[in-house]
Amino acid sequence: MKRILISETKKFTGNEVIIKGWLHRIRSMGKIAFLLVRDRSGIIQCVVDTRDIEIKGLKLESVVEVRGTAIKNESVKDGVEIQVHALNVISPAEDLPIEINKESLELNLDVLLNNRVLSMRNPKINAIFRIQAALAQGFSQYLTQQGFTQIFTPKIVAEGTEGGTNLFTVDYFDKKAYLAQSPQFYKQMMVGAGYERVFETGHVYRAESHDTKRHLNEYVSLDLEMGFIEDEYEIMELETELLRFMITNLTQICRTELELLDAHIPVVPMEIPKLKLTEAIQILKTQYGKNNIDGDLDPEGEALISGYVKEKYNSDFVFLTHYSQSKRPMYTMPAGEYETHSFDLLFRGLEITTGGQRIHQCEKLKSNMLKHGLNPNNFEGYMSVFRHGMPPHGGLAIGLERITAMLLGLENVREASTFPRDRNRLAP
Amino acid sequence: MKRILISETKKFTGNEVIIKGWLHRIRSMGKIAFLLVRDRSGIIQCVVDTRDIEIKGLKLESVVEVRGTAIKNESVKDGVEIQVHALNVISPAEDLPIEINKESLELNLDVLLNNRVLSMRNPKINAIFRIQAALAQGFSQYLTQQGFTQIFTPKIVAEGTEGGTNLFTVDYFDKKAYLAQSPQFYKQMMVGAGYERVFETGHVYRAESHDTKRHLNEYVSLDLEMGFIEDEYEIMELETELLRFMITNLTQICRTELELLDAHIPVVPMEIPKLKLTEAIQILKTQYGKNNIDGDLDPEGEALISGYVKEKYNSDFVFLTHYSQSKRPMYTMPAGEYETHSFDLLFRGLEITTGGQRIHQCEKLKSNMLKHGLNPNNFEGYMSVFRHGMPPHGGLAIGLERITAMLLGLENVREASTFPRDRNRLAP
Known part of the structure; x- marks a missing residue:
């Protein structure tokens, strides 16, 4: 007889079945014991x-095989339970360092992450990464439908995309190399290589030494880049449709998980509200008395402006546009003298996307590099693409852990990373 | 008027259209010129x-916008051409360093890779990475259907999976860290975290200093791991179904690309032939006089045994099983005194998969580590999972570039990597 999944048991009511799983809870009532198996x-x-x-002697979290008859019992979940004929421990467990089989784990984050595998067995925490997988799947699926090609580009690179800051160094044989901060150059190159529309789901690395609840030193970036655009508004439009697809897809695939986590699913409006960054700053100054703003919003500013937009437009999302040239990387397409064709997307108070149009003209790129204090000779591999017919293009990146965390109301982005890496954490 | 794609032009016969693309070829015939746009x-x-x-003054590979009338012409490809009303250069190209618009590029590999973006514009080379994307997509799609969860696990790690050899070192703040050689430990941990069936599509890193046509120092690994198995035969069965799905899916999505490359699509047999490694060695000795075999096959041995299986069973694939314990990593489930529950899959003479059953018992794992000269204390994060109920499990990894290369008959695995990394190549 083959093992069936617990979710299939109901179909076998009246029959003998075998299930296998972890011993979730034990309640002994004298002659009868109730075991929950997961x-x-x-x-x-x-x-x-x-x-x-x-x-x-049975211990919680041991792996067991249960053979028994599936019988109807309207008083339990799913209306079915198993009358056990044989119980076999496949893989025993020692005493648990943390109690994981409660509804919600009330552990401090360090304890939770130190015991990552055990804590992920808690159904609520387990659900986080099923939801994350569904988000990533929605991203790929929508873009594939829209003619995008999935790409895999190197993470070991010879040069940084933003001029050498915040890079992790790798000993690469007899050379120094770096871990890519983003696939920015490569996704642009793949647009120019004739694919026009590309996406990549992969790790990126930021050697930022600050340790906040919104930063990871290694995270998953959902990147896309597309050619033959008019301007950054096309990218924002695409992202709106993309998010709508990802969220609809998620609610279809992960209904149980979302219910378990009591997730508040956002509505993606037909048009996500847009504010010029300068407008946002003005609103923060006049309506919230926030004056300590230096060209970009700090976390408090992001939260306040998100609150403003939620109240005024009932949207959980807001695009902030027209960031100043000094705050954007050298490849960003300038707009007028000071601004750029760029945007951020805030979701419930947190920036989850940075995007925009890129410079596609070689000379303009070169002079913008110089303006940013960078030496074009250090970017030869990248530059050469722009000499041989580069279409106008732009793109964006969504932080997978961030969107997961905000969607589920998690306090710290680390909770949305399987095995987070930060300044102090390299294990497990 | 909006741009249409070239493939849509036929639907607009008789109408004015706008197309945008790269100037692929120019043939001037006096008063008339024929431009091919791509x-x-x-x-x-x-x-x-x-x-x-x-x-x-028009240069090849410039990005152009063409406005004109789509007209029927049975003598050209697809039966449609454009009578041009207006031609606009969106982004000019300089003289090209390599000629790319020929049917086949006859460039040496270094030149091709040094000019990677331009060489990828050649339709035959461009097709390689569309095919690769379809393979990766098939991998995810099949496994998702089979109840696998996509995972994202860290590539910056504190310990190697095979005891410290062939690792790239990363300066991680004030510590030393490494780039993961495989997601082996983490995918096992995710099985134990309750997901049971997981897959990951991600980069892995091998600091092997040899420079062969079958090795990359950074490559994309299609990894899967599943719990509650009986033995490694279940994994081989799954891989057979998986490959069948990936290849069928590919032929549906990439018909044009496969035809362009004249790809010889393999049939995945209902059952892929299996040979014990010792049998394979015996065959090589007796039938091919190959005696220089030390526990595993060298590239020549792999090619010979693949030829043998092709001839005898008409299969492009062969599983080699029961590798000896000394040739497999410490986490491999032993079978008897010398062998293991492990396998490789050869495809047209090249190993594209390594897989097997893993040890799930803590004490057995510990003693196997010692047998391999490793200190269990160095693997604490990994070991702890085995103390709290780990189901029997196993898995495999497919090298994405290798399967792409063998499928398309590419000489060198670098041709199947967008921007390959090897001992001598860090750019572009």
């Missing part, structure tokens, strides 16, 4: 007659 | 009356 599909109650089957 | 969807002939439209 597999990837759910949790089921197994009723054991302890006169026939020994349960002494 | 976009991501194809190539089209554009007919220019040079008395009205200046084409002097």
Whole structure:
């Protein structure tokens, strides 16, 4: 007889079944014991007659095989339980360092992450990464439908995209190399290589030494880049449709997980409100008395402006546009003398996307590099693309952990990373 | 009027259209010139009356916008061409360092890679990475259907999976860290975290200093791991189905690309032939007189045994099983005294997969580490999972560049990497 999944048990009511999973809870009532067993599909109650089957010494989280009859019981979840005939420990567990089988784990973040594998067995925490997978899948699926090609570009690079700051160094044989901060140059190059529309789901690395609840030193970036655009508004339009698809897809795939986490699913409006950064700053000054703003919003500013937009337009999202040239990387297309064709997307108070139109003209790029204090000779591999027919183009990147965290109301972006890396954490 | 894709032009026969793309070829015939324009969807002939439209000075690979009438012409590809009304250079090109608009580029590999973006504009080379994207997509799609969860695990790690050899070192703030050689530990941990079935598509890093046509120092690994298996045969069965799906999916998505490359699509047999490694060695000795075999096959041995299987069973694939314990990493499940529950998959003479069952018992793992000369204390984060209920499990990894290369008959695996990294190549 083959193992069935717990979620399939109901179909087998009246029959003998085998399930396998982890021992989630044990409740002993004298002659009868109730064992909750958990597999990837759910949790089921197994009723054991302890006169026939020994349960002494059984430890929580042991991997067990249960053979028994599936019987109807309207008083339990899913209306089915298993009357156990045989119980077999496949893989025993030692005493647990943390209690994981409660509804919600009330652990401090360090304890939770130090015991990452165990804490992920808690259904609520487990659900986070199923939801994350569905978000990533929606990203790929929508873009593939829109004619984008998935690309894989190197993470070991010879030069940084933003001029050498915040780079991790790698000993690459007898040379020094770096970990890519973003696939920016490569996704642009792939647009220019004739694919026109490309996306990449991959890790990026930021050697930022600050340790905040919104930063990771290694994170998953959902990147896209597209050619033959008019301006950055096309990119924002695409992102709006993309987010709508990702969220709809998620609610279809992960209904149970979202309910379990009591997730508040945002509505993506037909048009996400847009504010010029200068307008946003003005609003913060006049309506919130916030004057300490230096060209970009700080976390408090992002939260306030998101609150403003939520109240005024009932949108969880807001595009901030026209960032100043000094605040954007050298490849950003200038707009007029000071501004750029760029944007950020805030979601519930946190920046989850940076995007914009890029410079596609070689001379303009060169002079912009100089303006940013960079030496064009250090970017030869990248520059050469612009000499041989580069279409107007732009793109964006969404931080996968950030969008997951904001969607689920997680306090710290680390909770949305399987095994987060930060200044103090390299393990597990 | 909005740009249409070249592949859509036929639908607009008789109408004015705008296309945008790269100037692929120019043939001037006095008063008339024929321009071939290329976009991501194809190539089209554009007919220019040079008395009205200046084409002097036009350079190949410039990005152009062509406005004109789509007209029927049975003598050209797709039966449609464009009678040009207006031609506009969006982004000019300088003289090209390599000639790319030939049917096949006959460039040496270094020149091709040094001019990677230009060489990828050649339709045959461009097709390689569309095919690669379709393979990666098939991998995700099949596994998602089979209840696998996509995971993202760290590439910056504190310990190697195979004991410290062939690792790239990263300066991680004030510590030393490494680039992950594989997501091995993490995918096992995610099985144990309750996901049971997981996959990851991501980069892996091998600091191997040899420079061969089958090695890359950074490559894309298609990894999967599944719990509650009986033995490694379940993994081989899954891989057989997976490959069948990936290849069928590919032929549906990339028909044009596969035809262009004249790709010989393999049939995945209902059951891929299996040979114990010792049998394979015996065959090589007796039938091919190859005696210089030390526990594993060298490239020549792999090619010979693939030829043998092709001839005897008409299969492009062969599983080699039961590798010896000394040739497999410490986490491999032993089988008897010397062998292991492990396998490789050869495809047309090249190993594209390594897989097997893993040890799930803590004590067994510890003693196997010691047997391999490793100190269990160095693997604490990994080991702790095995103390709290780890199901029997196994998995595999497919090298994305290798399977792409073998499928398309590419000489060197670098041709199947967008921007390959090897001992001597860090750019572009």
